[in-house]
Amino acid sequence: MREQIVERFCREDVRDLSLTQAFYKLLDENKEYWCSLSTLYRLFRARGLNARRAPTRKARLRSRPTAYSAEKPNEVWTWDITYLRSSTYTGWFYYAYVIVDVYSRMVVSARVFDADNADFAVRFLGDAFRKYGIRPGQLVVHSDNGASMKAAPTMALLEKNGIIFSHSRPRVSNDNPYSESFFRTLKYSGDCLYPRDGFNSVEEAEQWVQSFVEHYNEHHRHRGIRMVTPGQRYRCEDAEVLRRRRETMLEARRNHPERWIGDSVLNCTPIGRVWLNPENGQLEEKRLPGAA
Structure with missing residues (x-):
């Protein structure tokens, strides 16, 4: 046997x-x-x-996020940007912009651009808000303290859409574990091997990321949600x-x-309910004017 x-x-x-x-x-x-x-x-x-x-890398100690909870999809998102190596030029990178729904762990949006800047951030987030019909006061968007995340155009977009936004605490190197967990899976999972030699173009990187996201959402069973797929959890x-x-x-x-x-x-x-860790102190939160 x-x-x-x-x-x-x-x-x-x-x-x-x-x-x-x-x-x-x-x-x-x-x-x-x-x-x-x-x-x-x-x-x-x-x-x-x-x-x-x-392949894997040594685990790092990560600071826990502060308190927010989600009881259904599209209540709390986290987003971040990670670099993807170019195979053509040394020191040249493409940048994957990714939003993770905290409740389901589903990647609700992912794009690859050739720069990390506020213009691409605004386009990326705005497209996601429209795609999912986000209403004022409905959504918390959490990110780290990167320049693109805290840039004036990005903050103006969040305010315009009535988004409750939060950032990692000052002097905490990583307060965004849901996004970090996804990036670790993206680069170190055996499900769809990450090209160690890099990508030939931004289009090739985009195609690979979209293929990985589809596999992750619909086939990868996630420990944090009782080993169902993020897509199953998102669709209840x-x-x-x-x-x-x-x-x-x-x-x-x-x-x-x-x-x-x-x-x-x-x-x-x-x-049931999913938390951005209630055991720590208060989340650095800003409720925007007019938000419910």
Whole structure:
């Protein structure tokens, strides 16, 4: 049985995924339950097969964000900009502008430009507000203290649209973990390998980012939302996905009780409210004139 489990998780349909992603993919899409996730990792460790399937970097200590909460999509967004290396010129970069919906972890908008500046920031944010029909007072937009984020044209756009805006606390190097988490996945995930040699053009970078975002939103199962995809969570499909997952687990336990120790199954309760960490002090908040 153990060799069957290892063989199944080395097949072509899941071999490029992490064990965790493969476990939930088979559970949700194929209704295949072979063993617990801890047992799966133990089997792979015993055979020397559990090396990371993607490059990584050493984790950094990150400061927690301050308090804001979201109970549904499009209540709290975080946005940030990350550089993408050019393959043509040393020291030349393209810039990915990305908005993450905190409630669902879905990337609601992503674009690549050839500069990090307020003009592109205004165009990028304005397009997102129009696309999602954002109303005055509806949305909190959180960012770090980058020049493009705090530039006068950017702030004027937020004020015009009645956005409640917040920035990372002074002298805190990273207070925007949702965006940082996505960028880490983008550059270090094994799902869609990041081109280490860079991109030939801004158009090529844009195409790759859009492809990655589609995969991330619809296929990447996220730990922070009970291992459903961001797209499922955004569309409020997560409760049904988790209900079916629980049924699969219970059926597997009935059919193969020898694989279980005790009566527990995976936690399939949907995640509720999501916080930008209420344990810290007050968020640096500015409620704009006329905002509800």
